[in-house]
Each structure stands twice: as structure tokens, then as C-alpha cells.
Amino acid sequence: MKTHVKALVVGGGAVGTSIAYHLARAGWSDVMLLERDELTSGSTWHAAGLLPLFNMSYATTHIHKYSVDFYKTLEAETGLNAGFSIVGNLRMAQTQARMDEYMVYATTAETAGVPYEWMTPAQIKERWPLVNIEGLKGAIYHPTDGYINPADVTMAMAKGARQRGVIIERKWQVDGYEWTGSEWRVTVTKMVEKGGNLVPSDEQTVITAEHVVTATGNHAQRTAKLLGIKIPAIPVEHQFIVTEPDPALVEYRKNGGAEHPVLRDADAKWYVREERGGWILGPYERNAPARFQYGVPDSFRADLFPLDLERIEEEYMSMIHRLPSSETVGLKDDFNGPICYTPDGNPLVGPAPGLRNMWLAEGFSFGITAAGGTGYYLAQMMVEGEAEIDMASLDPKRYGPWMTTDYAVQKNEECYEHVFILHHPDEEREAARPLRTAPAYDRQKAMGAQFGVVNGWERPNYYGPVDAPANFDHNARSFRRGGWWQYAVDEAKAIREGVGLIDATAFTKHVVKGPGATQFLDWFTCNKLPKVGRINLTYALTSAGTTRTEYTIVRRGEDDYYLVSAGAWSAYDADYLRKAAEDKAGEFGYIEIQDVTTQYGVFAVAGPKSRDLLKEVLKDADPETALSNKRFPWLSSHRIELGMCPVDAIRVAYTGELGWELHHPIEMQNYLWDLLMAAGQKYGLKLVGARAQNWLRQEKSYRAFGNELGRDATPAEADLPRFIDLSKAFHGKDAMVDKGIRSQCCTLLIDGPADADPWGREVLYQEDGTRVGRLTSGGYSVAFGKSIGMGYVRPDLAVEGTKLKVKMFDQLWDAVVTCDSPYDPKNETIRKDG
Structure with missing residues (x-):
């Protein structure tokens, strides 16, 4: 066995073989893949092999589309037929809400070039007469996908990988990882058959590798223990059944009927496809349990769990209703195997937290569909530094160290159940909540707060009526304007016209200080550093010149900085910041980094009356002038006292109004809340949630990380030249300049x-x-009384007055490019003196 390689891929399922193949295709000639058993012996062997393009995520849509296109090329390259049956995918709808979901999805599909067709119930019946169309509203049809043989496509990728020089070793188990500072020492043990089980032998060796990729599927918890990290990838039972041949189906095909597409009755929570004259039914039922939360037993190989037919009785009867000819057909086979899930259903793809050159590809609930694209985009990340699409939504560090095994179990079971439940963009799932709560949570809840979750934190989305009747639906979700919409309108107006209070405690907060802090941050970010007592908005770039993180930097001393970034990305930001500081410590000197996110709460007070409100509680020798432009100018920071609470106040507002962020000791949060609420009665203080804030920031063209800002666009393409100092050297600068402006952000x-x-x-x-771009944010503007959005278009179109069309609910609607910051473009309101 070879004992030194550039890249070692651990796991021989569809995902692992795809990664090995694509690394070799990308130019890495020294790649090895290890499998502890046989290729495909994990979840791959019992997967149904479906290739659904449907996905609400922009990144995952690209991944799935690449897989479908790539699999069609494998036979020409390898000579192996992967069994790809391009029969299409028919996703039926019983309700208008489901059709709305499909239309919201469809416009995302168009941004990735995924083809689809709409079908009426009559058209479904005409093409596939065995389908009972009773109760259907319609369907969306993908003509280019279908299903594939999971084992065959894995073997085809494995052959393609070998043809490109990849070494594949079977029956070797990884038992240890050690980072030497420049490479990984991976201890591996030869596995042998003994009494039907696979057991370790006495044969052991060490492989050194510059990079390691884990694609260990159901064994992700074992991988996590070996690496000393948390990986929220835990399998859930998924069962499907295969029927005996259906005489009606056999006769239909005999008479020239085309093979049915993969049928999905989302409202009934199942998929069905043809299989040797019969049917395969795959339900996504309630109460499917998680398994192997602490690791896979040594005795479990290509095994299955007992079938639980009672659990899927409702879905089985629904299939009979939709395909009446199946009622008298017997069961031929059944499968109940483990399929890995994550809390949000997206896989974990990217660098492992805290580790160097360790890459994760874990938690694939749709592993066959995602395998091809995952290999392609992960290889880009490893070989070129970044993928051509923003992979942040799949990054393993989207879950921080607060994540526990029990949390993952509850959320993964919920995620399985929600596969076919309506995916409202405004949905908030309930499992494992509340978990992370700021001290004011109970007070906010008593005031009608309806919470969403950001990085585990409960954060008010909006405030509903406190005295709501018993039948009032706080969770009225919709693909259109949900039950929360009018409340958010009123909250946004309060900020524009009076004063509002927003809980921003979930913000990520770091202290960076020490003799090397100034030189480091000057290199790490693209804008000038602020002077002491001032703040600045800036960006940390990737090596590819794209946006990695957005920071508000407060300079508290010559070498003492307070960094504020997006609340959803705490571990993601911390990992990148610490690794970059470690890399530069020898050049710049000692740098101390503290994650103080949970030490400070944040209230944002904003609106024309915000200064008046704060004066009521400010303890200062001259409270009338303490908050004036002269003493407290825009984009500055001061330590002030509000009653008995010491506050680091920052004069900035994400809403674009006069306002302050009040960063306070979290143990004093309830005191400060009560103080502000009491003083605010005089000024009509209104509590404001995240949804209204999101609309308001779009009126100011404030970019949001994960929306306008990401690893697929540079700050220059985000049209932020005022935050880029090209006179200095900074990480990613040359790559950013070389990219030019490929597309440009506009409002x-x-x-x-x-x-x-x-x-x-x-x-x-x-x-x-002509398709020219896509939206990255959207909402309603109270200032203009119409919808608003931000997005990327061809640079020549990102000009005020350009008329475009936006696709919503299968119609084109008029849109016009407006100026940057259409509300108060001169920032007169935010600079208001007093």
C-alpha cells in the first residue's frame, strides 16, 4: 500500500468516489481512496437512486444539476452504464399552497438553468392514465432527470477515478488522525471477515497525506470522535417497499406506454417509481427514529432494520389512492436502512472546524443526487481555493460548538419528517426549541414576540398581538404575504417615523488585540482601519478575492479592536479569523482573539426619536449634548451609562435611521430592557423584529452576508468601492482585482x-x-409602498433606471434598478444632529 499521498479520501460510497474522481480530474495526480468494507456498502447500496432536481437552495440546486448532467457522461468515459433512466420527475400538488411552493422553487431553478414544465391534471392523465388525478391542482415536471442505479454509478466513478490515477484500497479502516503541522498521519487497520462480521486485524500502517477528505456516511460520529470535533450528521431510518408486478402497469407498458416518471405526491409524503413491472414506494412519514447517534455497531455492515409497516400505513394507502391498480399487488421486497441527515437537511461540505487541510463531506440525505456535484465543487475548493458558487450554506461550521448530539437527533428526525412538508421561506421549525435564549427572551415573549432561530439563538422575527384570541394563528406561513406581514409593516414604519427597539444579541462578537493586532487586521481586511473611538465597515476576503466575512470594526485602543459580524456565522467567522491570525503571528507578532458573543447583549435603538429616548436614561454631566454630532458623531463609539448599565454604544443603524447599537453586559440585559421600555412609553417605542429590519436595510441597499455578500462575488462586484482601500496590501487583493466585475449588485x-x-x-x-441575473434579497418597502429587492445583474444593466423583469409565481413583473440607498441616499437622516 502507498503510504504518502497528496489527498486521502475516506469513504467509498457515491460521495467519496465522486470526490476522488474530481480531485484527479482537477489535476491532483496523487489521490487515494480508502473504504473500510466494499465500495457502496454503506447507504449507497440501499438507496433508491432518485435524482430530484427540486431544491430551495441556490447552491444545492447547482450541485444537483451538475450531478444529473455529469452522470450522463460517465458511460462514454468509462464504458460502464450507470443505469440512468431519464424518465423525468413529476411532482404533483393537491393544494394551491403546494403550487405556490413549486412556483417559488421554479424561479430559483431558472437561475441555475434547470428546465421544468407545468402540467395540469388533465395533461397528467393523458400521458399516464394509471395515475388517479382526483384532488390534484397540477404538477411541476422535470424532463431531464429520473433515477439511476446507485451501485453502478459509484462503480463508474470509481473506474473513472482509477483511469485518472486514483488508488482505491478496500478493507482498510481509519483508526487515528494526527496533524503534524504540515500533513496528516492517518493510522489505518486492515479489516478481515470473521463469522460474517468485519473485524480489525493485527495489520496496521500509517499513511501521510497533505489533505484528508472524510465521506464516511453513517460512520460520521466515529469520524467526529477521531477528529475531536462535533459533526451533526446522524442517520434516520428510511424505509421503502417494492411491489410485485402490477398487471395494469405491465399491460400499459406492453401496449407502448412510456415509463412513468418518478412520481411524487408531496402532500401525501411519498415518491413512487416503476421497478420491473411493479412499483417502489418511498414514504417520508412521521416518527422515523434516528439511529447510530453514538456510532455504528461493528456488527452492522450492509444491513437493514426491521420494516415498520404500521408507521407508513397512511402513505401506503395514499399510494393506492393515487395508483388504484396497485391495490391488489403484493409486496415483493422491503428496505429500512439508515440515511444520514443534518439539522437543516443540507450536507456538511467544506473545511472542518479548527483543523488544517481536513475536509468534510458528510450528512447526505440525498447522496446519489448530490454526489457528482459535491465532488466537483469540493475539488474546486481544495485545488483552486474556492468554488465557483458560494458554498457557505453547506459549510460544516454553520453549527457551532453549542451543538450537541441530542440536538442533532431531534432536528434530524424533524428534518426527515419535513422532506415533503411545505417549505415556506418564512418557516420556523419547532424541534429542540427554545435552546439558546438571551435574558430578555421571556419579556419579549410576553410582549407577543414570535421567534425565529439564528445559530441556535431565539430572535424575534416580529411582534404579534399580545391579547390574541385563542384561534389566532401566529404561525400563518405562506409563499405570499404571511400572517406576520402587516405586523412587520407597522414595525418598519415605526422605525422610519418614531423609534423602535431591535434585539440584535445574536450578533457574532470578537475582541482582537495585542501588539500584532493592527498590522494583522490591516492585512486581513480590505478597508482602512478606523481611528481610536471610531468604527468602520470592512470585509475579509478569500484567497480567490471574494467576500468571506463582513465586519463592523470598533477601534477601542491602538491595538484593541471589537469586531461585530453576522449572528448566523459565529463558528464560521471564528475559525477563519483564528487560522488567519495563526498564519501571520510570526510576521505581525502576538495577536489575542476572544469570542465574546455570549458575553454581550445588543439592543439597537433606531428612528427619528431614538436620541430623545436615550437622553431620558443617559447618565452624563450634559445629557442634552452627550449624543450630539459634536460629541457623538455618526460612525463613532463611546462607553456610556444608561441608568446603572455600562454600555458600549455604537452610532450606527442597520435600518438606515438615526440610531445606536447598545452593546451591554448580558447579565444586565433585563435591567436595560426594563429601563428602555419604561422610558420609551413617552415616545411611542415599538418593538421591532428581524423581518422589518431586513426590509429596512434593503431600502438603504445595505448588503447582507449570505445574501449579497458571499464567496462567489468580490466586494467590488458587490458595488462597495468606498469600503475597499486599493492603496494598501490586503489578503485576496490581487485575485479581486484580476476578477474584474463579472456581475454587479444593485437594488x-x-x-x-x-x-x-x-x-x-x-x-x-x-x-x-434574456436572463440577466437573480435576486439575492427581497421584501417590502414601506418608504416606497411596493416590493423591493437586491441582486446581481450584468454590469451594464446595474445602472439607475434600467428596466427589468422579475419572475414571481410564474409571471414576469416590472422591476427597475434604482439608485444605491434609495431611501435617504445622502444619509441626511442617519446623520441628524440634536
């Missing part, structure tokens, strides 16, 4: 439907029908 005002606003995933067209 659009939209004359959309009367009952809906964009969600920030819609496709943009020119008036002649």
Missing part, C-alpha cells in the same frame, strides 16, 4: 403581485426575455 423597486413580495431567490430578465 430594484418592483411592481409585483398585490399579495406577495420576492423572497430573494428570483430570476431576473431583460424585457426581451
Whole structure:
């Protein structure tokens, strides 16, 4: 066995073989893949092999599309037929809400070039007469996908990998990882058959590798223990059944009927496809249990669990209703095997937290569909530094160290159950909540707060009526304007016209200080560093010149900085910041980094009356002038006292109004809350949630990380030249400059439907029908009384006055590119003196 390689891939399922193949195709000639048993012996062997393109995520849509296109090329390259049956995928709908979901999805599909067709119930019946169309509203049909043989496609990728020089070794188990500072020492043990079990032998060796990729599937918890990290990838039972041949189906095909597409009755929570004259039914039922939360037993190989037919009785009867000819057909086979899930259903793809050159590819609930694209984009990340699409939504560090095994179990079981439950863009799932709560949580809840979750934190989305009747639905979700919409409108107006209070405690907060801090941050970020007592907005770049993180930097001393970044990305930001500081410590000197996220709460007070409110509680020798432009100018920071609470106040507002962020000791949060609420009665203080804030920041064209800002666009392409100092050297600068402006961010005002606003995933067209870009944010503007959005278009179109069209609910609506910061473009309101 070879004992030194550039890249070692651990796991021989569809995902692992794809990664090995694509690393070799990308130019790495020294790649090895290890499998502890046989290739495909994990979940791959019992997967149904479906290739659904449907996905609400922009990144995952690209991954799935690449897989479908790539699998069609494998036979020509390897000579192996992967068994790809391009029969299409028919996703049926029983309700208008489901059709709305499909239309929201469809506009995202167009941004990735995924083809689809709409079908009426009559058209379904005409093409596939065995389908009972009773109760259907319609369907979306993908003509280019279908199903594939999981084992065959894995073997085809393995052969393609070998042809490109990859070494594949079977029956070797990884038993230890050690990072030497420059490479990994991986201890591996030869596995042998003994009494039907696979057991370790006495033969052991060490492989050194510059990079390691884990694609260990159901064994992710064992991998996590070996690496000393948490990986929230835990399998859930998934069962499907295969029927005996259906005489009606056999006769239909005998008479020239085309093979049915993969049928999905999402409202009934199942998929069905043809199999040797019969049917395969795969339900996604309630109460499917998680398994192997602490590791896979040594005795479990290519094994299955007992079938639980009672658990899927409802879905089975629904299949009979939709395919009446199946009622008298017997069961031929059954499968109940482990399929890995994650809390949000997206896989974990990217660098492992805290580790160097260790890459994770774990938690694939749709592993066959995602395998090809995962290999392609992960290879780009490893070989080129970044993928061509923003992979942050799949990054393993989207879950921080607060994540526990029990949390993952509860959320993964919930995620399985929600596969076919309506995926509202405004949904908030309930499992494992509340978990992370700021001290004011109970007070906010008593005031009608309806919470969402950000990085485990409970954060008010909006405030509903406190005295709501018993039948009031706080969770009225919709693909159009949900039950929360009017409350968010009122909250946004309060910020624009009076004063509002927003809980921003979930913000990520770091202290960076020490003799090397200034030189490091000057290199790490692209803007000038602020002077002491001032703040600045800046960006940390990737090596590819794209945006890695957005920071508000407060300079508290010559070498003492307070960094604030997005609340959803705490571990993600911390990992990148610490690794970059470690890399530069020898050049710049000692740098101390502290994650103080949980030490400080944050209240944002904003609106024309915000200064008046703060004066009521400010303890200062001259409270009338303490908050004036002269003593407390815009984009500055001061330590102030509000009653008995010491506050680091920052004069900035994500809403674009006069306002302050009040960073306070979290143990004093309830005291400060009560103080502000009491003083605010005089000024009509209104509590404001995250949804109104999201609309308000779009009126100011404030970019959001994960939306406008990400690893697929540079700060220059985000149209942020005022935050880029090209006179200095900074990480990623040359790559950013070399990229130029491929597409450009802009803000659009939209004359959309009367009952809906964009969600920030819609496709943009020119008036002649040419696709020219996509939205990355969307919502409603109280200032302009219409929908608003932000997104990326061709640079020549990112000009004020350009008329475009946005696709919403299968119609094109007028949109016009407006100026940057259409509300108060001169920042007169935010600079208001007093």
C-alpha cells in the first residue's frame, strides 16, 4: 500500500468516489481512496437512486444539476452504464399552497438553468392514465432527470477515478488522525471477515497525506470522535417497499406506454417509481427514529432494520389512492436502512472546524443526487481555493460548538419528517426549541414576540398581538404575504417615523488585540482601519478575492479592536479569523482573539426619536449634548451609562435611521430592557423584529452576508468601492482585482403581485426575455409602498433606471434598478444632529 499521498479520501460510497474522481480530474495526480468494507456498502447500496432536481437552495440546486448532467457522461468515459433512466420527475400538488411552493422553487431553478414544465391534471392523465388525478391542482415536471442505479454509478466513478490515477484500497479502516503541522498521519487497520462480521486485524500502517477528505456516511460520529470535533450528521431510518408486478402497469407498458416518471405526491409524503413491472414506494412519514447517534455497531455492515409497516400505513394507502391498480399487488421486497441527515437537511461540505487541510463531506440525505456535484465543487475548493458558487450554506461550521448530539437527533428526525412538508421561506421549525435564549427572551415573549432561530439563538422575527384570541394563528406561513406581514409593516414604519427597539444579541462578537493586532487586521481586511473611538465597515476576503466575512470594526485602543459580524456565522467567522491570525503571528507578532458573543447583549435603538429616548436614561454631566454630532458623531463609539448599565454604544443603524447599537453586559440585559421600555412609553417605542429590519436595510441597499455578500462575488462586484482601500496590501487583493466585475449588485423597486413580495431567490430578465441575473434579497418597502429587492445583474444593466423583469409565481413583473440607498441616499437622516 502507498503510504504518502497528496489527498486521502475516506469513504467509498457515491460521495467519496465522486470526490476522488474530481480531485484527479482537477489535476491532483496523487489521490487515494480508502473504504473500510466494499465500495457502496454503506447507504449507497440501499438507496433508491432518485435524482430530484427540486431544491430551495441556490447552491444545492447547482450541485444537483451538475450531478444529473455529469452522470450522463460517465458511460462514454468509462464504458460502464450507470443505469440512468431519464424518465423525468413529476411532482404533483393537491393544494394551491403546494403550487405556490413549486412556483417559488421554479424561479430559483431558472437561475441555475434547470428546465421544468407545468402540467395540469388533465395533461397528467393523458400521458399516464394509471395515475388517479382526483384532488390534484397540477404538477411541476422535470424532463431531464429520473433515477439511476446507485451501485453502478459509484462503480463508474470509481473506474473513472482509477483511469485518472486514483488508488482505491478496500478493507482498510481509519483508526487515528494526527496533524503534524504540515500533513496528516492517518493510522489505518486492515479489516478481515470473521463469522460474517468485519473485524480489525493485527495489520496496521500509517499513511501521510497533505489533505484528508472524510465521506464516511453513517460512520460520521466515529469520524467526529477521531477528529475531536462535533459533526451533526446522524442517520434516520428510511424505509421503502417494492411491489410485485402490477398487471395494469405491465399491460400499459406492453401496449407502448412510456415509463412513468418518478412520481411524487408531496402532500401525501411519498415518491413512487416503476421497478420491473411493479412499483417502489418511498414514504417520508412521521416518527422515523434516528439511529447510530453514538456510532455504528461493528456488527452492522450492509444491513437493514426491521420494516415498520404500521408507521407508513397512511402513505401506503395514499399510494393506492393515487395508483388504484396497485391495490391488489403484493409486496415483493422491503428496505429500512439508515440515511444520514443534518439539522437543516443540507450536507456538511467544506473545511472542518479548527483543523488544517481536513475536509468534510458528510450528512447526505440525498447522496446519489448530490454526489457528482459535491465532488466537483469540493475539488474546486481544495485545488483552486474556492468554488465557483458560494458554498457557505453547506459549510460544516454553520453549527457551532453549542451543538450537541441530542440536538442533532431531534432536528434530524424533524428534518426527515419535513422532506415533503411545505417549505415556506418564512418557516420556523419547532424541534429542540427554545435552546439558546438571551435574558430578555421571556419579556419579549410576553410582549407577543414570535421567534425565529439564528445559530441556535431565539430572535424575534416580529411582534404579534399580545391579547390574541385563542384561534389566532401566529404561525400563518405562506409563499405570499404571511400572517406576520402587516405586523412587520407597522414595525418598519415605526422605525422610519418614531423609534423602535431591535434585539440584535445574536450578533457574532470578537475582541482582537495585542501588539500584532493592527498590522494583522490591516492585512486581513480590505478597508482602512478606523481611528481610536471610531468604527468602520470592512470585509475579509478569500484567497480567490471574494467576500468571506463582513465586519463592523470598533477601534477601542491602538491595538484593541471589537469586531461585530453576522449572528448566523459565529463558528464560521471564528475559525477563519483564528487560522488567519495563526498564519501571520510570526510576521505581525502576538495577536489575542476572544469570542465574546455570549458575553454581550445588543439592543439597537433606531428612528427619528431614538436620541430623545436615550437622553431620558443617559447618565452624563450634559445629557442634552452627550449624543450630539459634536460629541457623538455618526460612525463613532463611546462607553456610556444608561441608568446603572455600562454600555458600549455604537452610532450606527442597520435600518438606515438615526440610531445606536447598545452593546451591554448580558447579565444586565433585563435591567436595560426594563429601563428602555419604561422610558420609551413617552415616545411611542415599538418593538421591532428581524423581518422589518431586513426590509429596512434593503431600502438603504445595505448588503447582507449570505445574501449579497458571499464567496462567489468580490466586494467590488458587490458595488462597495468606498469600503475597499486599493492603496494598501490586503489578503485576496490581487485575485479581486484580476476578477474584474463579472456581475454587479444593485437594488430594484418592483411592481409585483398585490399579495406577495420576492423572497430573494428570483430570476431576473431583460424585457426581451434574456436572463440577466437573480435576486439575492427581497421584501417590502414601506418608504416606497411596493416590493423591493437586491441582486446581481450584468454590469451594464446595474445602472439607475434600467428596466427589468422579475419572475414571481410564474409571471414576469416590472422591476427597475434604482439608485444605491434609495431611501435617504445622502444619509441626511442617519446623520441628524440634536
